[in-house]
Amino acid sequence: MKSLKQLLDAKQKGETNKFVSKEYQDWGYRLAMELGDEKHKALYIKLAKEVDRAILEQCRSFVLDSNADNLGALFMWKLKELKGFDKR
Numbered sequence: 001m002k003s004l005k006q007l008l009d010a011k012q013k014g015e016t017n018k019f020v021s022k023e024y025q026d027w028g029y030r031l032a033m034e035l036g037d038e039k040h041k042a043l044y045i046k047l048a049k050e051v052d053r054a055i056l057e058q059c060r061s062f063v064l065d066s067n068a069d070n071l072g073a074l075f076m077w078k079l080k081e082l083k084g085f086d087k088r
Helices: 004-012 023-034 038-050 053-065 071-086
Strands: none
Touching: 023 038, 023 053, 038 053, 053 071
């Protein structure tokens, strides 16, 4: 059995990004990594800040359940579709 100190040390050695200081930045960054679209991580961080999290979660689950080649493009298409329904 590991001590509390060992568990905390192991947790601190995990993947960290020194430029992330807010929760929405972390969420947007992780979303970009999940979608394999590291090139556009700033876009996902901006979306995490400005768009309702429930909508983003719906898009994320839709995309991760698909077999698409370009997950980033499918995510943006689904986001546009869901945001269009909100305006009606």
